[in-house]
Amino acid sequence: MIEAIRGGKSEADALAAAKASKWASVQPARLLEDPVSIPTGGSPSMGPANAQITLVEFSDFQCPYCAAAVPEIQAILQAYPKQVKLIFKQYPLDFHNQAELAAAAALAANKQGKFWAMHDAMFANRTDLSRENLLALATKNGLDVDRFKTDLDSTEIHEAVVRDIQDGERAGVEGTPTIFVNGRRWNGAIVLGSLKPVLDAELTHKAVNQTASAKR
Numbered sequence: 001m002i003e004a005i006r007g008g009k010s011e012a013d014a015l016a017a018a019k020a021s022k023w024a025s026v027q028p029a030r031l032l033e034d035p036v037s038i039p040t041g042g043s044p045s046m047g048p049a050n051a052q053i054t055l056v057e058f059s060d061f062q063c064p065y066c067a068a069a070v071p072e073i074q075a076i077l078q079a080y081p082k083q084v085k086l087i088f089k090q091y092p093l094d095f096h097n098q099a100e101l102a103a104a105a106a107l108a109a110n111k112q113g114k115f116w117a118m119h120d121a122m123f124a125n126r127t128d129l130s131r132e133n134l135l136a137l138a139t140k141n142g143l144d145v146d147r148f149k150t151d152l153d154s155t156e157i158h159e160a161v162v163r164d165i166q167d168g169e170r171a172g173v174e175g176t177p178t179i180f181v182n183g184r185r186w187n188g189a190i191v192l193g194s195l196k197p198v199l200d201a202e203l204t205h206k207a208v209n210q211t212a213s214a215k216r
Contacts, residue, residue, distance in 0.1 A: 032198065035183035036171050040087045043164075044106070044115040047077060047085030052206045053182055053199060056087045058168045060176040061103065061122045062096035062129055069177045070123055075192040076199070083203055088119070090164040091176050098129035101152075103161045105134045108151035109143060117141040 009017070038056050057073065059066040077084055090106065092099030102122050109118035121137045122129060138148045151157055168178070172185055179186050181198060188194045 031186065031188045032181065033172065033185040033187070036180070036185070038089075038171050038180060038183060039163075039167055040089070042160075044088045044110050044119075045085060046088075046116065048082055049085070051083055051085035053080070053084045053202050054087060055084060056089060056180040056183075058089045058091035058164070058171075058173045058176060058178045060091055060093050060096055060099045061106065061119075062099040062126050063093065063176045064126070066177040067123045067126055069190045070120075072191045073179075076195060079192060079196070080199060084199065088115070089168060090161050091168045091173055091178070092161070092165070093176060100161060101131060102129040102134065103164070104152050104157045105129075105138070105148075107157050107160050108148050108154075109138065109141075111151050112143050112147065114138075114141055114143050118143075 003017075005011075040054075040056060055073070055076070057069075059069075073086060077086060088106075090103035092103045106115060106118055106122065109115050118137060118141060121141055122134070125133060125137065134152075135145060135149065138145050171180065177190060179190055181195075182202060186195070186198070
């Protein structure tokens, strides 16, 4: 509109130019995006293997918003103990200088079946995820520390973190925490109250499809 007025156009012409602009058709972001495929093989998970809903979370252990999302995601799993499964993917942000090491520590702990223990411990200590403190947390949570240190520095673990980051980039992750509901990125607040209608609708949709398939 400003450019049209500067060009000497009338008010009507300026309004018409604004209406024709690409900015006039910008739509607000959808709460649920179209589904995408996210590789999850070998990623830490919680919940029943045959759950009707899979939540994939991309997270950063140094991120305060990710820490705040932990109790909300736990509330979701408690509210839907048989219907929802959580899969955790690493997405350490570049400007968090200890996040990548913490991501490696999480996957090193996963090799000993201690992922969720270290997950909770690292979020509780997210302001100090130095190597020294990670080793202390590993000791406190009953890991074989020598094995943990070897895995922490291994090429295998480093490449696994890189793969998670690349998976997130391909899926459209732009920050943390980001969750996907059966492959569809959720753009709203990660709180049970906001997600409950979405999860209930997903379960209803699944139930209808199963009933229709059974009648064929």
